[in-house]
Amino acid sequence: MRRIAALLLLRSCLVLAQPYDLLITGGRLLDGTGNPAIYSDVAIQGGKIAAIGRLRGSPAARTIDAKGKYVCPGFIDMHSHADGGLGSEDRRRRAAPNLVSQGITTVCVNPDGASPWPLSKQRANYERLAIGPNAALLVGHGTVRRLVMKDDYKRPATPAEIAKMRELVRQGMQEKAFGMSAGLEYVPGIWSTTDELIDLVREIVPYGGVYTVHQRSESTDPRWYQPSVDKPGQPTMLDAVEETIRIGAETGATVIWSHAKAMGANYWGSSKAAIRLIDRARARGIDIWTDQYPYNSTGGDGSTVLIPAWAIGDNAFSSARGKAGAKADYASALRRTMEDSGKADKVRTDITHEMARRGGPENIVVFDHPDHGFIGKSLDTLATARGITPVQMALELQYEGYRDRPGGARLRGFSVWEDDVDAIMAQPWNATSTDAAIALPEDGPDTHARYSTAHPRKLRRYGLDRGVISIENAVRSSTSLPAQIMGIRDRGLLREGLAADLVIFDPATVRDKATFSEPHQYAEGIDFVLVNGKFVVESGKLTGALPGVVLTHSR
Numbered sequence: 306m307r308r309i310a311a312l313l314l315l316r317s318c319l320v321l322a323q324p325y326d327l328l329i330t331g332g333r334l335l336d337g338t339g340n341p342a343i344y345s346d347v348a349i350q351g352g353k354i355a356a357i358g359r360l361r362g363s364p365a366a367r368t369i370d371a372k373g374k375y376v377c378p379g380f381i382d383m384h385s386h387a388d389g390g391l392g393s394e395d396r397r398r399r400a401a402p403n404l405v406s407q408g409i410t411t412v413c414v415n416p417d418g419a420s421p422w423p424l425s426k427q428r429a430n431y432e433r434l435a436i437g438p439n440a441a442l443l444v445g446h447g448t449v450r451r452l453v454m455k456d457d458y459k460r461p462a463t464p465a466e467i468a469k470m471r472e473l474v475r476q477g478m479q480e481k482a483f484g485m486s487a488g489l490e491y492v493p494g495i496w497s498t499t500d501e502l503i504d505l506v507r508e509i510v511p512y513g514g515v516y517t518v519h520q521r522s523e524s525t526d527p528r529w530y531q532p533s534v535d536k537p538g539q540p541t542m543l544d545a546v547e548e549t550i551r552i553g554a555e556t557g558a559t560v561i562w563s564h565a566k567a568m569g570a571n572y573w574g575s576s577k578a579a580i581r582l583i584d585r586a587r588a589r590g591i592d593i594w595t596d597q598y599p600y601n602s603t604g605g606d607g608s609t610v611l612i613p614a615w616a617i618g619d620n621a622f623s624s625a626r627g628k629a630g631a632k633a634d635y636a637s638a639l640r641r642t643m644e645d646s647g648k649a650d651k652v653r654t655d656i657t658h659e660m661a662r663r664g665g666p667e668n669i670v671v672f673d674h675p676d677h678g679f680i681g682k683s684l685d686t687l688a689t690a691r692g693i694t695p696v697q698m699a700l701e702l703q704y705e706g707y708r709d710r711p712g713g714a715r716l717r718g719f720s721v722w723e724d725d726v727d728a729i730m731a732q733p734w735n736a737t738s739t740d741a742a743i744a745l746p747e748d749g750p751d752t753h754a755r756y757s758t759a760h761p762r763k764l765r766r767y768g769l770d771r772g773v774i775s776i777e778n779a780v781r782s783s784t785s786l787p788a789q790i791m792g793i794r795d796r797g798l799l800r801e802g803l804a805a806d807l808v809i810f811d812p813a814t815v816r817d818k819a820t821f822s823e824p825h826q827y828a829e830g831i832d833f834v835l836v837n838g839k840f841v842v843e844s845g846k847l848t849g850a851l852p853g854v855v856l857t858h859s860r
């Protein structure tokens with residue numbers, strides 16, 4: 306007995322004698338709970354937070370003076386498209402510069418129903434290659450649906466098919482996934498019924514997984530809807546919220562409305578009704594949450610094409626210039642369509658609908674067109690200058706623009722109302738996400754500012770400048786809140802024993818620099834970022850390090 310005590314004493318002496326790997330002194334700690342900042346030092350050892358308190362003068366291999374700075378947990382990105390980049394052979398991509406530079410230390414990948422398969426292979430691949438941020442994996446509902454239904458997915462699944470899908474979902478959960486993602490506005494999720502989803506979500510519940518969903522609609526109707534082609538009465542965003550609530554109610558699962566928003570000028574203000582639905586559902590005990598990126602323009606807004614695909618014979622419907630080949634001449638194709646008065650009316654109907662969905666003509670801006678005088682102007686401004694309607698202006702952009710580009714111009718809509726962004730952000734159940742992939746500057750301008758600076762933008766614009774959310778809660782919504790929703794137990798808070806994923810930022814300088822014309826500009830004021838105790842950002846510079854781990858979900 307005495308010998309054991311002596312050994313223990315010896316052991317603790319040895320531990321004490323060992324200097325910390327890193328000591329952060331003099332900073333103000335925002336611990337991730339949403340509590341106001343306290344002055345405290347943080348010591349890191351072996352990739353973990355070893356101590357928090359008055360530690361100045363303790364032996365440490367390195368000390369950082371964080372005077373005037375905030376020290377907080379690393380940001381956990383609830384809805385990330387980093388999965389492709391993390392699996393890249395290019396180590397620069399795997400370092401995820403656009404993500405770690407904004408303070409992201411963990412990404413929840415495989416969103417919108419799409420995952421590699423099997424997840425065990427994805428995990429092994431990341432571990433073999435090494436990755437910058439940590440990754441939490443999700444089972445993709447669309448992936449599972451395709452594996453079972455093959456190319457015959459444009460219909461509800463049969464009970465036998467659902468049984469097979471359930472097996473695959475269970476397999477993914479046994480491979481330590483954090484839950485299942487769905488993309489119900491996309492192929493093949495569009496054709497799944499609520500009952501199919503309920504059956505599959507039931508499989509994740511015993512494992513404590515989440516169901517996170519890109520809902521069937523984010524507006525007055527789904528993104529694929531064209532009034533001249535499709536049946537009316539398609540689901541609205543509010544219908545979709547009710548579906549997510551029903552799935553939560555019937556399964557008992559934690560459910561997440563991904564990248565929550567109310568798109569379209571005719572739908573602005575609808576966040577209020579959605580918030581009311583969620584509050585009431587939560588009051589009934591349904592475990593529903595949201596995540597959100599802090600912008601009034603969406604990913605799809607960046608490739609706004611007002612001319613319906615059917616009118617220019619572009620089935621692929623890609624905004625990328627020249628994708629249809631050098632021979633594509635969309636201007637001539639449109640002229641031919643417009644010669645038929647019946648078709649011309651339908652084109653105008655579809656343009657009017659799409660214009661509203663992208664925020665209305667005053668909120669659709671030209672980013673590229675052969676006439677450089679158009680760049681930076683709204684559709685409304687251009688139409689007024691010519692004394693024509695915005696619909697006619699959309700047609701003229703195609704006639705006079707790039708002939709090989711659907712729509713003739715690169716347009717961006719601003720389809721989300723800032724009041725709706727604010728209203729959702731103010732909710733205590735809303736976490737921050739980027740909805741971003743890993744991008745390098747050479748990937749070009751066809752990307753979104755959120756790729757580089759969603760989290761710092763929330764700190765600066767919505768927290769420090771406008772006070773839509775307190776700085777404490779802005780940090781909470783990027784740290785402990787997503788950790789708690791996703792079931793990540795060892796991160797998201799500054800606590801002794803938790804993983805040393807940390808951000809040190811300067812409240813005086815922190816800001817988003819990325820814009821829609823220059824999206825690859827990294828954040829300012831994010832001075833240090835540590836993943837598992839290793840620097841991925843050091844004194845404001847990217848290190849290119851790959852210290853991330855693939856997280857293992859446990860109940």
Ligand SMILES: [Zn+2]
Binds near residue numbers: 519563564
């Ligand atoms: Zn999505």
